[in-house]
Amino acid sequence: MSTVSEDAAREPVISLRGVTAELGSRRVLRGVDLAVRRGEVVALLGANGSGKSTAIRTIVGQVPVTGGEIEIFGTPRRRFRDWARVGYVPQRTTAAGGVPATVTEVVSSGRLSRARFGVLRRADRDAVRHALEQVGMADRARDSVEALSGGQHQRVLIARALASVPELLIMDEPMAGVDLASQEVLAATLREQVERGVSVLLVLHELGPLEPLIDRAVVLRDGCVLHDGPPPRAVGQHALPGHDHVHPHADHAEPTRTGLLS
Numbered sequence: 588m589s590t591v592s593e594d595a596a597r598e599p600v601i602s603l604r605g606v607t608a609e610l611g612s613r614r615v616l617r618g619v620d621l622a623v624r625r626g627e628v629v630a631l632l633g634a635n636g637s638g639k640s641t642a643i644r645t646i647v648g649q650v651p652v653t654g655g656e657i658e659i660f661g662t663p664r665r666r667f668r669d670w671a672r673v674g675y676v677p678q679r680t681t682a683a684g685g686v687p688a689t690v691t692e693v694v695s696s697g698r699l700s701r702a703r704f705g706v707l708r709r710a711d712r713d714a715v716r717h718a719l720e721q722v723g724m725a726d727r728a729r730d731s732v733e734a735l736s737g738g739q740h741q742r743v744l745i746a747r748a749l750a751s752v753p754e755l756l757i758m759d760e761p762m763a764g765v766d767l768a769s770q771e772v773l774a775a776t777l778r779e780q781v782e783r784g785v786s787v788l789l790v791l792h793e794l795g796p797l798e799p800l801i802d803r804a805v806v807l808r809d810g811c812v813l814h815d816g817p818p819p820r821a822v823g824q825h826a827l828p829g830h831d832h833v834h835p836h837a838d839h840a841e842p843t844r845t846g847l848l849s
């Protein structure tokens with residue numbers, strides 16, 4: 588007989604059933620089933636254009652679904668309002684977005700969902716400072732985000748997601764274009780979150796330094812789930828057998844193809 592806490596642990600914090608979505612006239616998701624259970628770290632993998640970002644964006648409501656069901660913490664997505672429980676890191680954009688803002692201002696925006704009446708109080712400012720410490724950016728708190736490197740930008744976006752102390756993190760390629768030092772900081776940050784019991788769904792091109800944290804991998808191909816199970820084991824430089832993701836920044840864009848991800 589299972590205990591109450593075991594049942595709670597099995598309850599999905601994200602559930603997609605038969606989800607379809609179209610962009611333009613293209614069917615980008617063609618019946619995706621995906622579940623992330625409490626405390627799980629799930630990597631969403633697949634070749635370029637397989638629908639990973641679209642799947643993530645249907646969950647946070649940026650892409651409308653044309654069929655199927657999405658639940659967040661057991662609530663149908665369209666009725667879900669408790670976004671302070673969810674930290675979202677979009678596919679890398681600059682944190683500045685053309686608007687001059689300091690690091691603190693950007694990270695504070697991630698705390699507004701917890702602030703009463705939209706006013707940041709002392710506890711909120713402490714949470715913002717703590718989030719910056721978690722990603723090793725506390726010393727840059729007053730700097731303009733425009734002055735940061737790509738990896739530092741990414742750390743700030745992750746701090747913004749952590750500022751509401753979420754129970755669920757959804758991240759779209761958190762390591763893309765991030766220098767090695769920042770990658771290590773981000774891997775350590777994520778490890779702390781996982782130790783706290785935070786559930787994580789993240790799009791990755793390669794498991795890389797996050798590999799030890801990943802419980803399960805869901806591989807998409809052409810808008811369908813091709814694999815849902817143990818993560819592919821690391822091989823050589825790229826952490827995926829059949830790694831066939833072409834990086835825009837890769838020096839040699841000639842991947843090995845074994846079929847799993849193509």
Ligand SMILES: Nc1ncnc2c1ncn2[C@@H]1O[C@H](COP(=O)(O)OP(=O)(O)OP(=O)(O)O)[C@@H](O)[C@H]1O
Pocket residue numbers: 610611612613615633634635636637638639640641642
């Ligand atoms: N706004 C859009 N209008 C039409 N088609 C789009 C749009 N955005 C994405 N697509 C197409 O939808 C498909 C899935 O894109 P998506 O970004 O979800 O893939 P992905 O697996 O995240 O790819 P990548 O690894 O390159 O980020 C691609 O073929 C893409 O060209």
